[in-house]
Amino acid sequence: MQVMSHFLRDVVMHGIIFLALEEFIEEIFPEVNWEELEMSAGCVExxxxxxxxxxxxxxxxxxxxxxxENASRDDLLEQFGEFLVPGLMEMASAMGVIKPEWRSMDVLENVKAIIHGSIRQQFPDFVPPDIRTLRLKHSEVAIAYISARRLCPLVRGVVRGLASHFVERLKIWEPPVADVSGRLCRINVFIDDPTLTRFVDVPREFELVRSRGEDxxxxxxxxxxPFEGVGRVVEFSEQELTVQAGRDLLSVMRREGKTHMSVGHMxxxxxxxxxxxxxSRGMALLNGIRLADGAVGMRQEMRVEPALPVRAHFQIEGRKFQGVLVNISSSGASLEIPPDSKLGQEDLFxxxxxxxxxxxxxxxKSNKRGAQDQYFIADGNLLSVERRKxxxxxxxxxxxxxxxxxxLVARFIEERREDVEPYLNSAI
Structure with missing residues (x-):
């Protein structure tokens, strides 16, 4: 990934990128004379x-x-990005910064670590590009790249190259960006294969759960x-699963008409x-089983909404913000903040x-302050910023x-659950 990381730096660029550009032109545009191109660009060395x-x-x-070539800058950059991928993958694999079992989503998710691992060894003073990635789910990665050089087309080209390299159908979605400076590039990359991203081999997965005696x-x-609980596999077919669970969990399932699951090996x-x-038998019959959305494809923690407004605050790079808590779990939170807040999509991740x-x-009981309103604090990462009315x-x-x-979060969830228990009991 050496080429990509140096290529993405502002102000200076490693000489190897120019050599790669020369190879690109010789292969894609053989009619172009490299020396004449250098002269027309004012290159003297x-x-x-x-x-x-x-x-x-x-x-x-x-x-x-x-x-x-009477071509647009964006088209050429995209072609160049695709051209770079085979060499980048070969180099990164040889340096041991890419695992053999990785696929396209894994490479994109770990691009910053790959850059650090491959470049800092050779150039300790190297300043990595401001490129941030976040695995939204198993089959989707979000990318935010901050630069004045407007290189979104290059990133799109690299994605196309990865799709060819791994023989995967990848699609790109570019979320609307409220950035008039043009410095922010936002791209979401996802696998365009419903059978791969949603299909669950019910007999295989749940036979493994049952054979291991797992919940x-x-x-x-x-x-x-939120409510959570555990259940046991009773039986299954190609498309259905019968589970045994507790009375309260079954009541919640019946009330909602759906459920979310996780198992240890997936x-x-x-x-x-x-x-x-x-x-009467303590069982539920489930069908329509499919892979779920959520952080890294798994809904691991329960989110609870406050009954009354709860004020919250956060700080990013010394800037302070105030807002209202929408929901919270032990793994994350959602907040609403005023429209005049100096926050934007350039702050993503x-x-x-x-x-x-x-x-x-x-x-x-572990709290020694004795106050009923307990102060919660945690380090985190800005996952998304959306403009609302x-x-x-x-x-x-x-x-x-x-x-x-x-x-604190566990107790908060417990007390909110107590608040709705009368409603649940009415469904029994």
Missing amino acids: AFSPDRFFDDALFDAMLDALCKL IRFFNTVQGV NVGMSANVHRVDN LDLVMGCLLPLRNPP KGWNIRVVFAHVEPHALQ
């Missing part, structure tokens, strides 16, 4: 693979090529309050329709610290949560 050069030279050569974890939500979660509940006072009727809606993924804070 030979490029070397062990030196850096002013990146304005690359822009000049690209502009000259656009004129010669299935279930997740449901009623009136904004890296992605599942969703299912609740076809029938038999309280940046580190932050978030805090709020959770209203609790019975604080955890009344302001901004943001989602935060927690990176580190202290044990005390985890206790």
